[in-house]
C-alpha cells in the first residue's frame with residue numbers, strides 16, 4: 064500500500080533528454096520492498112559509519128616518471144561534468160543493515176555550476192535479500208549481469224558500496240551517452256575486473272564517451288598517494304604547475320584491468336597531487352587537451368576540480384540528513400529508534416551544546 | 423516534543439516545526455508513571471544545534487560564487503524530513519509549577535522521565551482553570567495567542583500595588599482605561615492623575631456618543647471646575663502642600679500654622695484674609711517673605727477660591743462614586759509643575775481624610791508618570807500608610823527607572839509592554855514577582871498592544887495577551903506633525 068505513493072512523476076526531468084528511468088524506478092521499488100520487510104521492533108544502532116565514496120586501491124606499486132608533461136589551460140568553452148555517489152550506514156537491524164545511497168551529477172556550463180541529485184534511496188539489506196536485491200538492481204539496467212562475479216558473494220558490509228557503485232556506473236553511462244565534446248570527471252580510478260566493476264561495463268562507458276567525442280578523466284580523492292612508500296607530494300619535481308607525471312603501474316592481480324593510464328596530476332601551486340586515470344584508448348594529445356580544457360574552464364582550488372568536488376559534497380550525507388532518514392523510516396515504515404538518549408546526542412553532540420562534549 | 427535537559431527550574435525541550443510552539447506558550451510535561459506534571463513556560467526558542475546543518479547550508483555555495491542551482495530527484499521524498507529535522511527548535515522553558523493530586527505547587531525539584539514524559543501545549547483556558555485565575559468579578563484583558571481570552575479577577579487587583587510599564591505608545595494608558603472602566607463597572611471608586619487629559623473622554627464611544635460609563639466619569643480640571651476653599655482644607659493638607667510642594671522651611675511653617683489656627687478660630691479662613699494676615703504679620707522679614715511668596719503661588723494656581731459654592735465638586739463626586747462607583751479624573755493637562763503638585767497633594771490628603779472618616783471605602787488610584795508630581799517622600803507613604811487607608815495604586819510609566827525600587831519590590835502585579843532597552847528591562851526585572859529571564863526574553867518581542875501580565879492576577883503564571891479594544895473616544899494619541907499632511911494628501 065505504501066508503494067503506490069511512490070511513482071515517478073513528471074517532476075522527474077533529468078537534464079538530459081530521453082533518459083530511461085528504469086534504474087531509478089527499480090532502485091525505488093527495491094528500496095521500499097526491503098524496508099517493508101523490516102519487522103519491528105527493531106534496534107537501530109545510532110552509530111554512523113564513515114561514508115564510502117569509492118573503492119580505494121593500494122597504490123604502493125606505483126612508479127613515477129620524473130619528467131613532467133606541462134599543461135596550459137585551454138579556455139575554449141567546454142562542458143565539464145562530474146559524477147559521484149555516496150553511501151552511508153543508517154543503522155543496524157536484527158537481520159541486517161539499513162543504508163542510504165545517493166548520486167550527484169554536477170556540470171559547468173556557461174560559467175555556472177548546476178547539479179542533479181538522485182536519491183537518497185534507502186535499503187534494508189539482510190543476508191536473505193541481499194542477492195536478489197543486488198541482482199534485481201543490476202538487471203534493471205545493465206543487460207549483462209555478470210553471473211560469475213555474483214558467485215563471489217558480497218558480505219553485508221560490502222553491499223552498500225556495491226549498490227552505490229551500480230548507481231554510479233549508471234549515472235556515468237547516462238552522462239557519456241548524452242554529453243558531446245565534453246570533459247567527464249569520474250571519481251576514483253579506471254580499474255576494472257573487480258566484482259563491482261566488470262571490465263565490460265567500464266569499457267562500455269568509455270566507448271560511449273569516445274563516440275560522443277568526450278574524454279573521461281578519473282580523479283582519485285586520496286591525497287595520500289605513495290610511490291615506493293613515500294608520499295607523492297614529498298617527491299614532486301621542482302617544476303611550475305600545472306603538470307602531469309606519467310607512471311607505470313604494476314597490476315596487483317591478474318583479474319584486475321587498468322582501462323586507463325595512470326598519471327599524477329598537480330594542477331596548481333597548492334601542495335596537492337592526485338592520481339588521474341585517463342582512458343587508454345585516447346590519443347595522448349587528446350588526453351592532454353582534455354586536461355587543458357579542464358584547467359581552462361573549471362576551478363581547481365586544491366589541485367582538485369571544483370565540479371568533481373561539488374558532486375562529492377552534494378551526494379555526501381550530512382548528520383542532519385541521517386537524522387532525517389531515521390525520521391523517515393520511523394514515520395513511513397514504523398522502524399522505532401529505541402535508544403533515544405543517543406538520538407539526542409546525535410542532535411547535540413558533535414558541535415557541542417553548552418560545551419557538552421561528544422563523548 | 424521531547425524533553426532534553428533540566429537544569430534547576432529551566433527545562434530544555436526539542437520541538438519540531440509542525441508543533442508550532444512560541445515564546446510565552448505553556449507546556450505540560452506529564453510523567454504518567456510519577457503521576458505528576460510540570461507546568462513550564464517557553465521563554466526562548468532557539469535553533470536546535472542539529473549537526474550537519476552548517477554543511478547542509480554551505481554546500482550549495484561553491485567557492486565564493488552564487489548558490490549553485492540544481493534539482494533533486496528525491497523519489498522517496500526524504501526532503502521534507504530533512505527540513506523537518508533542520509528546523510527543529512530548542513525550547514528553553516521556565517518551570518512554573520508542579521501539578522499533582524489536582525493541586526498546584528511551586529516545586530520544580532523532581533525530574534520527569536526523559537523518554538516517557540508526554541509534552542504538550544497547555545492552552546490558556548486550561549491553564550487559567552488549573553491556576554484558578556478566573557473569579558466572580560471577571561475583567562477580560564484581551565485575547566491570547568491560542569484565541570482564548572485572558573480574564574483576570576477584579577479582586578486580584580483589590581488591595582494591590584500595580585505597575586503598567588512599556589515603551590511609548592505601546593498601549594499602557596489604554597490598558598489602564600480598560601482596568602478603570604471595569605472597576606467602575608463593579609462599582610469601585612477610581613481616581614486618576616491624568617497628565618495628558620486623555621481620560622475625560624472615557625464616557626464617550628469612539629464616535630462621540632455617550633456610553634454606559636458616561637454618568638460615572640467625573641472630570642475635575644483644576645482652577646476651572648475644580649477649586650477649593652481654604653475653610654474646607656484640613657490643616658495637615660495645607661501644611662503638606664506648603665512643605666512638600668512649595669518647600670516652605672520649618673520656621674515659616676510654624677508661623678503659618680499659628681496664623682492658620684488664629685484665622686480659623688475667628689472664622690476668617692479665606693484667601694483674602696490670609697493674604698492680609700501675611701502682609702500684616704509682625705515677624706522676621708524672611709519668614710514674611712517666604713509666606714508671601716507661597717501665598718502668591720496659591721493665588722496664581724487659581725485653584726483656591728473664597729466662594730464655597732465653587733468648591734464642592736470633589737466631595738460631591740466622592741459621594742456619587744462611593745455607592746455607584748465612579749472614576750474621578752484629575753485633569754492635569756494644562757497645569758503647571760507647581761500647581762500640579764499642589765493639586766495632587768490636596769487630592770491625596772483629601773483621599774486619606776475621606777477614607778479615614780469612612781466617607782470612602784477604598785480607592786483605586788491610577789497615577790500616570792507619577793515622578794512628575796509626586797514628591798519622593800510620598801513613594802514609601804503610598805505603599806505603606808496610604809495602602810492601609812485603602813488607596814491601591816497603579817503606576818503607569820514609560821520610564822521604569824522613575825519608579826522607586828521599593829515599589830518594584832512590593833508590586834503585586836506588573837503589566838509589561840514591549841521594552842527593547844536593556845536598562846529598562848533591568849529595572850523591571852527587580853520586581854519580586856518577576857524573574858529576569860522571563861522579562862528579558864518575552865518583553866523584548868512583544869508586539870504593540872500586547873502585554874505580559876505578571877503577578878497575583880495571573881497566579882504568578884505570566885501570560886501574554888493582546889489587550890482588547892475599547893469603544894471609547896481616544897485622546898491620548900501622540901500629537902504628530904505629519905498626520906494631517908498625510909490625511910490631506912490621501913484625499
Ligand SMILES: Nc1ncnc2c1ncn2[C@@H]1O[C@H](COP(=O)(O)OP(=O)(O)OP(=O)(O)O)[C@@H](O)[C@H]1O
Pocket residue numbers: 588589590591592593594595596597820871888889890891892896898899900
Ligand atoms: N489594545 C488596543 N487596541 C486598540 N488600540 C489600542 C490598544 N492599545 C492602545 N491602542 C491605541 O494606541 C494608541 C497608543 O496607546 P496608548 O496611548 O495607550 O499608549 P501609551 O503606552 O499610553 O503611550 P504613551 O507612552 O505615549 O503614554 C492609542 O491611540 C490607543 O487608542
Ligand SMILES: [Mg+2]
Pocket residue numbers: 594595596898
Ligand atoms: Mg499613555
